[in-house]
Structures are given as C-alpha cells and as structure tokens.
Amino acid sequence: MRRGRPGEPSELDLMAIACLLPSFLYVLVMFVYPFFYGVFQSLHPLKVDGFSLANYIAFFSDEYQYKTVAITFRLAVPNTIIVVAFGLLFAYSMRRGILLERTITTILVLPISLGVILLSQGILGFYGGKGWLNQMLLGLGIIEEQLVLTHNFTGVMLSLFMQQFPFCFLMLLGYISGIDPSIENSARTLGATPWTVFRRIMLPLIAPGLAIAFALVFVMSFATFPSAILLGQPTGATRTIAIAAYAQAFEMFDMPYASAIAVIMGLFQLAGLLVIILLRKRMVTAATMGVGKR
Amino acid sequence: MLVLGFILNLLGIVSHVMVSAFAKRWFGTPLPRSFTTDWFSYAWKEFGLAQVLSVTIFVALTVVVLALLIGFPAAYILARRNFRGKPVLLLLYFLPLIIPQMTYGIPLATTLLRYGIGGSVTGVILAVMVPMVPLAIFILMPFFEQISLNLEWGAAMMGANRFQIFRRILLPLTLPGLLTAGVLILVNTVSNFELTFLVSGAGSQTLVVALFYNVFAGGVRPVYSVDAMAVMYMTMVLILLVIALRFVRPTQMVFRLDQPKR
Numbered sequence: 316m317r318r319g320r321p322g323e324p325s326e327l328d329l330m331a332i333a334c335l336l337p338s339f340l341y342v343l344v345m346f347v348y349p350f351f352y353g354v355f356q357s358l359h360p361l362k363v364d365g366f367s368l369a370n371y372i373a374f375f376s377d378e379y380q381y382k383t384v385a386i387t388f389r390l391a392v393p394n395t396i397i398v399v400a401f402g403l404l405f406a407y408s409m410r411r412g413i414l415l416e417r418t419i420t421t422i423l424v425l426p427i428s429l430g431v432i433l434l435s436q437g438i439l440g441f442y443g444g445k446g447w448l449n450q451m452l453l454g455l456g457i458i459e460e461q462l463v464l465t466h467n468f469t470g471v472m473l474s475l476f477m478q479q480f481p482f483c484f485l486m487l488l489g490y491i492s493g494i495d496p497s498i499e500n501s502a503r504t505l506g507a508t509p510w511t512v513f514r515r516i517m518l519p520l521i522a523p524g525l526a527i528a529f530a531l532v533f534v535m536s537f538a539t540f541p542s543a544i545l546l547g548q549p550t551g552a553t554r555t556i557a558i559a560a561y562a563q564a565f566e567m568f569d570m571p572y573a574s575a576i577a578v579i580m581g582l583f584q585l586a587g588l589l590v591i592i593l594l595r596k597r598m599v600t601a602a603t604m605g606v607g608k609r
Numbered sequence: 610m611l612v613l614g615f616i617l618n619l620l621g622i623v624s625h626v627m628v629s630a631f632a633k634r635w636f637g638t639p640l641p642r643s644f645t646t647d648w649f650s651y652a653w654k655e656f657g658l659a660q661v662l663s664v665t666i667f668v669a670l671t672v673v674v675l676a677l678l679i680g681f682p683a684a685y686i687l688a689r690r691n692f693r694g695k696p697v698l699l700l701l702y703f704l705p706l707i708i709p710q711m712t713y714g715i716p717l718a719t720t721l722l723r724y725g726i727g728g729s730v731t732g733v734i735l736a737v738m739v740p741m742v743p744l745a746i747f748i749l750m751p752f753f754e755q756i757s758l759n760l761e762w763g764a765a766m767m768g769a770n771r772f773q774i775f776r777r778i779l780l781p782l783t784l785p786g787l788l789t790a791g792v793l794i795l796v797n798t799v800s801n802f803e804l805t806f807l808v809s810g811a812g813s814q815t816l817v818v819a820l821f822y823n824v825f826a827g828g829v830r831p832v833y834s835v836d837a838m839a840v841m842y843m844t845m846v847l848i849l850l851v852i853a854l855r856f857v858r859p860t861q862m863v864f865r866l867d868q869p870k871r
Contacts (some may be wrong), residue, residue, distance in 0.1 A: 327686075327690065327692050330771070331686045331690055331692075333682075334682035334683060334685060334686045335682070335683050335686050335687075335698075337678075337679045337682070337683070338679045338680060338682075338683035338702070338742050338743075338746060339683070339698070339701075341679055341738070341739075341742055342701055342702060342705065342739070342742065342743070345717065345735060345736070345738070345739050346704070346705050346713065346717075346739050347701075348720065349713065349716040349717040349719070349720040350713060350716055352716060352719070352720050353715070353716025353719065353720075354716075356716075356719065401611075404611070405611060405612055409612075419612055419616070421854060422616050422619070423612075423615075423616075424850070424854075425619065425623075425850070426619060428796050428800060428846055428849075428850050428853075429623070429800065429843060429846055430800035430801075430802055430817055430846070431802055432802060432817050432820050432821045432824065432839075433623075433626065433817075433820070433839050433842060433843055433846075434622060435824065436626055436820075436824050436835065436836065436839050437622030437623055437625055437626045437839075438622055439824075440622075440625040440626060440629055440832075440836075441618075441621050441622045441625040445636060445637045446625065447621055447625060447639070448621070450637075450639055477618075477619065477622070480615065531707060534707065534708070534709060535709055537709070538709030538710070538711040538712055538803075540711050540803060541802055541803075541806075541821060544825065545821075545824055545825065557711045560711070560715050561711075561715070561807075564715055564718070564719070570719045570722075573715055573719070574715065574716055574719060576715075577711075577712055577713075577715040577716055580711070580712055581708070581712045581713075584708070584709070584712065
C-alpha cells in the first residue's frame with residue numbers, strides 16, 4: 316500500500332478511484348447532466364425547429380414574466396438584509412455564551428426541521444385576520460383595526476424570516492464564537508469602547524462569515540416558492556420567478572421555456588453571489604481565528 | 610431577550626396549528642369552544658394518509674441507506690488523501706447544497722420525466738439523494754479525519770487486509786458519524802419539499818407534499834383537518850428531531866463553513 320504523506324498531493328490508486336466513483340458519477344448524472352440538459356433544452360423551444368433564443372426573448376418581452384424578477388428582488392434583498400442584521404445582532408450578543416444556550420439553539424433548530432409548509436400553515440393561523448396576534452393587539456387596544464399580515468408581501472417576508480433566521484444565526488454564532496476572545500480583551504484593556512471594539516476589531520474579523528451568510532440567505536430567498544404561494548398572492552403581487560418557472564413546467568407543460576426561466580433564475584443568483592464576493596474582497600480579510608469558545 | 614421574542618413567536622405559530630387540529634369549530638375566539646379528535650380520523654381517511662405515510666417512510670429509509678453507502682467511501686478518500694483536482698471535486702459536491710433546490714429541481718424533473726422515472730417513487734428517491742449524498746460526505750469527513758492514520762497502518766502491519774481494516778477499525782470508529790449523518794439525512798428527507806414536490810406524482814407524494822396540496826387547496830378542505838395532518842407530520846419530525854439531538858449538536862444541523870483546517 317503506497318501512500319503519500321498526508322498533506323502532499325498524490326496520485327489516486329485504483330481503490331481510491333473505486334471509492335470516489337459512485338458519488339462522483341451520481342453527482343455527474345443527476346446534477347451536472349440535468350443542468351446542461353436544461354440549458355440545452357431552453358435553447359430549443361417547442362415551436363421552433365433547432366437552436367433559438369426564442370424562450371429568453373419571450374421571457375424578457377412579456378411583462379407578466381419579466382416582472383417576476385423585480386418582485387423576487389424586492390422580496391429577496393430586504394429579507395436578506397433583515398435576516399443577516401438580526402442574525403448578527405443576536406449572534407454577537409451571545410458570543411460569550413448565555414444561559415440555557417443549548418436549549419435555545421435546540422429550539423431554533425425547530426423551524427429548520429419542521430419545514431416551510433408547516434410554518435406557513437401556522438403563520439396563516441397565528442398572524443391571520445382572526446389569529447392570536449390580531450386578537451391580542453385588538454384586545455389590548457394597541458390597534459384599532461385588524462392588521463393584514465398574510466396573503467401579501469408581509470406574509471411572505473414573515474415566512475422567509477422564520478425559516479432563514481435560525482439558519483443564519485447558528486452559522487454566524489459558530490463563526491463569531493471561533494474568534495479568539497483575547498483580541499477583544501486586549502482592545503478593551505487599551506481603552507476601546509464596546510462600539511469601537513465592534514466597529515474596528517470584531518466587524519472586520521466577522522466580515523468573511525457575514526459575506527457567506529449574506530450570499531447563502533440571498534440565494535435561498537431568491538428561489539422562494541412555497542412561502543410565496545401559501546402566504547402571498549401567487550398570481551399577483553408575490554409571483555416570484557420560481558413560481559413562473561413552475562407554472563411553465565407543470566401548468567403549461569412547456570419544459571423548454573421552464574428550463575429557460577430556471578436558467579435565468581440561476582444566473583441572477585450567481586450575479587448576487589458575485590456582488591457579495593466582490594464586496595467582501597474590498598473589506599479587510601485577515602481573519603484571526605484562534606482558540607475561541609468552542 | 611430578542612431571541613425570546615422569536616421563540617415566543619415560533620411557539621405561537623406551532624401551537625396555533627396544534628390547537629386548531631383539535632377544534633370542533635374555531636372562529637374569532639382565543640380558544641375553540643369545544644374540542645374533538647375527529648379531524649384526525651377524517652384526515653387519515655380523506656387524504657389517504659396510510660399510503661402517503663408508507664411512501665414517506667420508504668423514501669426516507671432508502672435515501673438514508675443509499676446516501677450513506679455512496680457517501681461513506683468517498684468521505685474516506687476525501688478525508689485521507691490529497692490529490693490533484695480535490696478542491697474542484699469538493700466544490701462540485703458543495704454545489705447541490707448551496708444552489709436552491711428550486712433552481713436545479715426543474716431541469717432535474719424534466720430529465721427524469723424524459724427517461725420515464727419522473728413521478729415515480731424511484732424518481733423521488735433519486736432526486737432527493739442529489740443533495741443528500743454530498744451531505745453524507747461532508748458530515749462523515751471530519752469523523753474520518755479524527756481517526757489516527759497510525760491505527761490503520763498498525764492494523765496493516767499486523768496483516769489485516771483492507772476489508773478487515775474497514776470492518777474492525779473504520780466502521781466501529783465512524784459509527785457515531787454514520788448515526789449523525791443517518792439521522793440528519795432522515796430529518797432532511799422527511800421535511801424536503803421542493804425536490805419531492807417537483808418530481809413526485811399521484812402515487813409518490815410524501816407527507817409534506819400532500820400537506821402542501823391540501824393547504825393550497827384552501828377552502829375545499831376544512832382547515833382543522835389540514836391542521837390535523839400537519840400535527841401528524843409535526844409529531845413525526847419531532848420524534849426524529851429528539852432522536853437526532855441525542856447524537857448531534859444543534860449547530861451541526863446547519864452545515865458549518867467555518868471549520869478551521871487543522
């Protein structure tokens with residue numbers, strides 16, 4: 316059995332290849348191939364013989380379709396900012412550990428595991444017209460009239476927040492608690508105020524993690540589908556691009572057009588990622604990950 | 610304290626579903642006037658839940674077994690060896706986890722339909738495995754990294770062949786990792802919506818997808834019966850979650866990108 320030292324690049328022997336092959340082939344056949352097949356198909360519309368950009372042109376010349384891009388951005392951008400801002404606020408204030416930390420993180424995992432459908436059903440009831448929240452606020456005399464929080468933009472944002480906040484928070488908490496506490500302590504000893512510590516020391520250190528959180532939450536929000544259907548107006552104000560793609564595929568049965576919309580959706584997600592990566596490059600990147608609380 | 614607000618909200622949302630499932634009629638009052646358990650038997654019969662539930666369990670267990678079988682050897686090599694193209698391979702495995710399922714689900718569903726496996730239980734299993742195989746790999750890798758190479762070398766020196774090393778050293782030592790990965794894949798498969806929704810057909814719906822169709826068909830079904838179904842789904846996930854948390858730290862449920870390389 317010949318093997319390179321760990322850490323040195325080595326050639327793969329037959330056994331290693333045999334071990335990697337099943338998973339590699341799986342991803343190739345079920346992920347890479349459908350992707351290229353989708354791109355190929357989107358360029359061969361149903362009504363046209365051979366190669367044509369007709370599907371893409373159709374998408375960008377039909378207001379009902381291209382409006383979905385704007386709608387999706389209007390949902391995804393504010394949602395990403397809110398989720399990451401809250402995630403950072405909570406994770407930062409909990410960086411030294413808090414009471415009942417394990418219980419709290421466990422409860423936060425709940426919405427991730429329950430899934431979007433159950434959360435949406437609950438939000439419909441809880442925030443709905445005759446829901447507990449409206450009843451309570453009316454009963455306490457805080458509001459005069461019912462708040463309309465579901466079947467509109469707010470409903471979709473609520474649902475997205477409930478799903479993505481725990482995800483973002485736990486990721487940032489993992490990242491922030493990995494930063495060596497002695498850095499912060501030194502700054503405090505030298506007389507920096509908590510705000511200066513955050514602004515000048517911690518924020519640059521958290522920046523890479525923050526960029527990743529931004530990117531992941533944005534990409535997730537941009538593909539919003541079930542929330543936009545259950546808590547929004549799927550044919551009107553919250554018709555996101557994912558709904559447009561789904562409708563083409565399974566209501567119109569125009570797979571090439573649906574693939575084209577899926578490709579457009581993917582490109583916008585990619586563009587969002589690139590912007591975030593470029594922004595991150597402009598920030599200080601010298602992270603000092605040490606032996607923090609872990 | 611802000612987290613407390615979030616948790617209160619969450620509990621409100623979840624318990625609203627639970628109360629509603631047991632309500633006879635509920636409109637505009639803080640709590641229903643009278644309670645009943647009839648909606649559960651109604652949902653079970655009307656929504657054909659026996660069939661849906663058996664599909665869900667079958668899909669989930671098959672995905673766990675297959676994803677672990679495919680992921681285990683790959684994770685071993687990725688943890689142990691350095692080779693040209695390894696970063697590219699890792700990126701390739703990472704993509705199905707970060708690209709939203711809605712984006713690659715539509716071309717995937719189209720492809721499966723073209724080969725005649727769209728809409729079947731097999732199709733659902735194959736589709737859900739796309740993110741689950743990488744998940745298995747990324748969960749198992751750190752567990753392999755923790756096993757000292759000396760153990761394997763020692764066993765080889767004493768004349769163990771590869772199968773014996775696998776059977777007597779690697780398998781027992783990675784058992785916690787296999788359990789962790791298995792439970793997380795199980796929870797993720799049961800609650801996976803997008804891929805299952807896009808690929809499943811009439812006879813291959815899982816519980817979440819059936820739940821979606823009934824919520825979506827709002828007004829046709831009594832809301833209490835849909836909530837009863839939601840409670841059944843929730844109970845199933847919660848049981849899995851309780852089992853999961855025996856093996857897993859909560860932060861591990863979110864895949865972590867911050868693991869510093871040792």
